[in-house]
Amino acid sequence: MMMKTSRIYSFIITFIIMVTVFINAALSDNKNTKIPRFISTKTNEINMRTGPNIKYPIKWIFTKKDEPLEIVDKFDQWYYVRDITGDFGWIHSSVLSQKRTVVINSNKIQNLYKSSNYESRIIAYLEPKVRCELKKCTALMCKLHCKNYIGWVDRKILWGVYDHE
Template structure:
């Protein structure tokens, strides 16, 4: 994963952000059901209010927390839920899994595999599922969901794959033209007992 740290924010900008945080919360909005609570053609836009108070979240009706993926190769991650909040990070890998940990209007607070959190607009997320290979050594992608099954490929830590389904301790993924099974505890982007279908 590649992230770029932006320049420090001037004090005046911090004061504006603080003032925005004290504004009343915006009313709930109706959103889609693709896992992001987003309409796919919506662009990054500012909600009626930028209140970032944790108690003022407005939910899409979808479970929180939940895993989604980044829709594009450039996603601005802000310090709060609105365009007046500064960009702190830029994620540059479409398909990378992130976990939605909170919602406010059309904004989603996300967390990456390293625990970094920030706010992104719902239109930058996709309900498609993906995983990141974890650990310190390569993992074996197997033809079937069994430790004795034939090896299809070796995947290095940090490799991103499309998640197809999970059953028991195994998850089926597509990566680099290969399809196979990884053990659930070798990846990040799916919960320990979560059932995922195609």
């Protein structure tokens, strides 16, 4: 009788552990598997290829860390991405970061505001095409970390953020 009770407890404990592991894996993986989504380059030199394997030719080399890219598809450990110029190619997931970055996609200098209000104090001026880390967004503005400044900018001029975010 004691042996049977012990086996039942072992089964119940094993079952609970397996369910917990499965639920945690599903919840943590959900955010990072959504496609399309934006990510960024992890290092200063990253090869974008014509196909999802190192045997495919290099199409482009990204030379800056934190370059925002949009994931549009996935094959195994490779992401099919689009850059700000509209070019598409394959990049291995090991050289990509979940860190969100954006580009000031404007031909003129943009104001960086102290708060999410166009009437707030301007704390910096952002050059066209500058890259910044995305912190969060409201309906009209996004909070960015640009060099030594943290402030808000009009979200319409950013590449690397969706309208629904």
